[in-house]
Amino acid sequence: GRGCPSARVIPSGWAVESSAHPMVRQKGFQERVMRECRDVLDAHPVHVHGSWPMHVSRMNDFFAMRANEGIDLPWFANETAVTCVYCREEAAAETLWRKVVWSWAHGSTDYCWYNLRATGDDEFNAEHGYGLLTRDYHPRDGFAAFSALATLLEGFDFTQRFENPSGRVAYLFTGRRNDIDEKVLVAWDRQGGDGFTLNMKVTRAGCRRLTAIAVDLYGNRNEVTSCDNETT
Secondary structure, three states: OOOOOOOOOHHHHHHHOOOOOOOOOOOOOHHHHHHHHHOOOOEEEEEEOOHHHHHHHHHHHHHHHHHHHOOOOOOOEEEOOOOOOOOHHHHHHHHHHHHHHHHOOOOOOOOOOOOEOOOOOOOOOOOHHOOOOOOOOOOOOHHHHHHHHHHHOOOOEEEEEEOOOOOEEEEEEEEEEEOOOEEEEEEEEOOOOOOOOOOOOOOOOOOOOOOOEEEEEOOOOEEEEEOOEEEE
């Protein structure tokens, strides 16, 4: 701390989210670290690889444990990847996109994928499928998706979560770009498929011009039609 006052102090990561997991031999240890090191650590990293549903389930268990223990130490989504071998690059990119947005909306102070560069090029070796770049530094779908998301939301803050009766969820981020106030609504079809239609009603509130742009997984942008105060 004295050598670099701005340095952030965090542990190296917890491979499971709860000491109830059978692989954690010392029960209550993770909870004790978060509770007793509250004034020493800047964040508690949680290491949860795997599919999107698995990530949400385990993280909800983690949040419940923290609530039961009265723990308020900030948390950090650390090592949260899924492999892209077996021709699953686009699926991995979609998972990354969802995990980043979900983690941001649920208070994660940072986000880390595992890893940046692949350790090998065997298309049937799961360990070689985690890198956002191939071993010879070519970008995979996940790299493009992360770049698009970073470009879209850099400097923005999570503002609100919406959920409709069917269970579809959207996350609102607000900020300014080129001295213009912007709102970014991030949503996806949790059931999979070919996408969905999103209808929104917005208020001009003195705006001279109301513009809506649809941005896909890889950052491609298309201006969408609007009618008076309603944008579809």
